[in-house]
Amino acid sequence: MAKSILLINGPNLNLLGAREPSIYGSTTLPDVIHAATQQCASKSIAFSHIQSNHEGVLIDRIHEARGDVDCIIINPGAFTHTSVAIRDAIVGVDIPFVEVHISNVHKREAFRHHSYLSDKAEAVVCGLGVFGYEAAIEWASRNVKPKEKAQ
Numbered sequence: 001m002a003k004s005i006l007l008i009n010g011p012n013l014n015l016l017g018a019r020e021p022s023i024y025g026s027t028t029l030p031d032v033i034h035a036a037t038q039q040c041a042s043k044s045i046a047f048s049h050i051q052s053n054h055e056g057v058l059i060d061r062i063h064e065a066r067g068d069v070d071c072i073i074i075n076p077g078a079f080t081h082t083s084v085a086i087r088d089a090i091v092g093v094d095i096p097f098v099e100v101h102i103s104n105v106h107k108r109e110a111f112r113h114h115s116y117l118s119d120k121a122e123a124v125v126c127g128l129g130v131f132g133y134e135a136a137i138e139w140a141s142r143n144v145k146p147k148e149k150a151q
């Protein structure tokens with residue numbers, strides 16, 4: 001089972017729960033982080049997280065995860081549909097990842113139907129609301145083998 005999970009949230013997700021509750025629900029990002037922290041602790045999985053509105057900050061954190069994190073769970077937000085750079089970074093560090101979307105992007109605007117990440121993801125979860133984060137952690141805890149630490 002995974003021993004270390006990094007949760008990445010992209011742009012505007014810091015405002016989760018504040019606006020557009022009909023699409024994203026009323027749960028705040030701190031609530032999501034608290035629940036994920038508890039879920040990982042109950043499984044003895046090391047948990048880290050970042051939310052940023054800045055593409056380069058997310059890329060730098062992905063680079064830092066190399067050799068340290070067994071699985072990345074990422075909600076890229078709008079970068080899902082625009083960022084070759086984040087795709088290149090997450091593929092480049094060779095860490096298995098799960099792509100999470102709170103909304104069902106396939107029921108929304110056409111521009112949200114394409115992801116630059118999905119074809120490289122171990123799994124894609126969308127439309128489950130914030131439960132998607134819980135589901136992704138559960139999946140990772142069952143299916144991701146810890147990497148042998150570099151000597």
Ligand SMILES: O=C(O)[C@]1(O)C=C(c2cccc(Sc3ccccc3)c2)[C@@H](O)[C@H](O)C1
Binds near residue numbers: 012076078100101
């Ligand atoms: O459904 C998602 O989780 C998604 O990744 C999240 C997105 C998103 C977009 C705008 C704002 C937010 S978070 C938010 C919600 C309400 C008010 C302010 C910000 C998320 C979209 O860009 C994506 O297409 C889909």
